Amino acid sequence: MTNPIHEYIEKNRDVYINWLTEFCKIPSVAAQNRGMKESVSYLEQLFNEAFNVDAEVLDTGGQPVVFSHLKGETDTILSFYNHYDVQPEDPIELWNTPPFEPTLVGDRLYARGIADNKGNLIARMAAVHAIKEVVGKLPIDIKFIFEGEEEIGSINLGAFTDKHSEKIHADGCVWEFGYRDAENRLEVSLGVKGLLYVELFAKGANTDLHSAQASIIGSPVWRLVKALNLLKDSQDRILIPGFYDDIIPITEEEIQMIRQYNISEIELLEHLGIDNFINNLTGEELKKKHIFEPTCNICGIQSGYTGEGSKTVLPSEAFAKIDFRLVPGQLPNKILDLLRTYLDAEGFSDIGIRTFGEEIAVRTHPSEIIVKAVIETIEEYTNQPPNVIPNTPGTGPMFELTEKFGIPAVSFGVGNFSSYTHAPNENIRVEDFIDGIKMMASFVFKYGEMMVRRKEEK
Template sequence: MTGLKDLYEYIDQHRDQYISWLQEGCRQPSVSTQFRGIDEMAAMVEGYLLKLNAEVQIVPTGRHPVVYGKILSDKEKTLSFYNHYDVQPEDPIELWDYPPFGAEIHDGKLFARGVADNKGNLFARIAAIHAYQQVYGELPVNIKFFVDGEEEFGSIYTHHAIENAPDIIETDGYIWESGYKTPDGALSIRLGLKGMLYIELRAKGANTDLHSSNAAIIENPAWRLVWALNTLKGTDERVKIEGFYDRVDQPSELEKQMLANMPLHEKEMLKNLELESFLLNLDGDELKEKFIFQPTCTICGIYSGYTGEGSKTVLPSEAKVKIDFRLVPDQDPDEIIVLLRKHLDKHGFEDITIHKISGKKAAKTDPGDPLAKVAIKEAEKFYGKPPQIFSMSPGTGPMYKLAAQYNIPAVSFGVGYEDSRIHAPNENIRIEDFIEGIKFICTVMHEYSLVNKGISVG
């Protein structure tokens, strides 16, 4: 780290400048789902990337463009930053203590819609590159910025940028969009995302709700749905769809080691949630392994008939359930749907229809990958504690489409903390986390450049 002392000092001396950059970024609304401020925000990001002497393209995707910036030299390695310049809507605005696009600082925290997700990270990376250039003149690796304009819109169109700028995925690895610091000050690092299949199952009865006395002779779709659901998963929590687990791998030895080191504050978590135990009474490594490496089948919502206060004697005409399957690598949402259809038919539920809402494959970066190793090792040194590593974390994002499917490693960490209130009122980050984040990006970039130059990072 001695090597970066000058750089850290430079960052400390210029902290106000970098904070003001972030404030400028946060004051520009950029709500992708509302088509609000997108062009302005893309132009602003372009302007900042130009400050870094990047070659910048506004790459069309079919919806909101990707801002793609590259700073190429003759360096051996290329490191990419995947971030997004769009934000969630600020509703409900009345629950904010400060204006959502005011970027006000109170008690060492900057409050703004999008500051944690994802502008704080975007600007920390811009600032890191800037500072590195100011202090050392030249970057130690080639750098690419892949700045998505519609992550909060599902990144449905984002991958079309690859067709319009094919070199955008010529990279040795991504530092992915975001992350947070744990309450005890460790950095949380995500090496992947579970995939997802989100569906709705529907059962249909008569063409109208009926008086419940008719239930003696007319089929009840709510019962049909209950019985069908019961065939999907039993109280042992094992999904009963034939073939569902065929592509599910055991974690590797390295992943198991990481899992063992990953803190999961069981007692605190149970107390906060007012629960007596975790699912199936699991604890310790078994609990963590299930959390990180096992696919799920979750009823996210179910509804049929009368749901108000008191009683209404109704025989419902339809019943619906929303289910998300969290998938692990190699499980394919489209294949799962086919297996599910077969399963329902086999159990006599041909009448129950499946409606796909979304599907995304999982993405997972090998913790032995050089970029992952650098991030993990440097996080421990920099933050003074072993990082909390998620081999596959919750959350969504285009990690499969932009990284995993091309075997590009992606390592995600960032400048948030446990109370960053992502997607919620009073979204905020701590200023000190932001400044540390700038330094840490410099550190990772620097150390990564040394890999395979005869300098061990193991």
């Protein structure tokens, strides 16, 4: 049986691909305040072109939120959260194509931000556009919430959602990201890990010195390295006292989900060019660690001279950026207090801490209508069940937009196993993009129907 909406999407695929490529030409790097106004202007133009409406551009104190509420035939409200900012393109020399000139190579489109998150943003707009063009109306209300600071920690989003709670209200939310696994099965994520992002720093003399002075002048680099060595043991266990105390125990239902969740271990190791995972983990223990355990990761260390050749220098300061990925029960502000207390107790009160980001972990229960609607839609379209996980190993501001307001959220989208998000040569497959539009259109109807049935049963 043919689907007229899917047929419309297929006939207009070039239109939707053009929407995406034009968007990806804009270098919307929030960390450097590049291309942000241009991105907002493009989205305003697209809302006008696609839906004949003026999007609301809402102030946040930083980059604005682009918002639109399209009315449907029932009182069910579905929101789409996406972000229009992207990661910096560095290191640019590792790109095979210009990062802000979308390029088709084989079956893939390459551009910075095309997987994270412009591909999903455009696919969702395209799905709603196709429904309106074919049917003339929407079965449910749709809210688009497009943020401009996700890649810098959504620093203004919490205050924004407190101020505009009526705009955030929805029955369910489709979250920003989504990928296929190494076996090309669609992944469905029901949550995100939390985050505490800090910078530890040590200071020595008031200027860099000749390294001959290292015999009598202390090195802030060594001082920082010694502090870093306190954080984890050789088995990757985090040593901060109390760090694990508040973690909510995983349920039997979540354990069953992990047993069904697939990590293509051999393909992943080969793809990354490594021989083994941490502690040589495999199977169920590997999956449990990946999904259910918090992390302490050094994102970067900076000090002294790291250029070509040699420079004999005793640096005056040293910095290390660290992210802690947290799981339900762990609160970023408490983890920060524990970190400070630990360093002080171990004699490192001189090590400074700057905080750059905090997010609270979220998981949606698999019994929610939106989860069932997503799974059924994917099964019907792909003829195979999706790869469902309780939460992604990554982080986003899901708490501020969903759990804080009692809104269940779920993620699926147009990325792939080797989309290289946050890295050079970011890409999506063209057919995944078109399929994503079709599935999202089908999901809107499926979710609306299931919500109507639930309300009738009540």
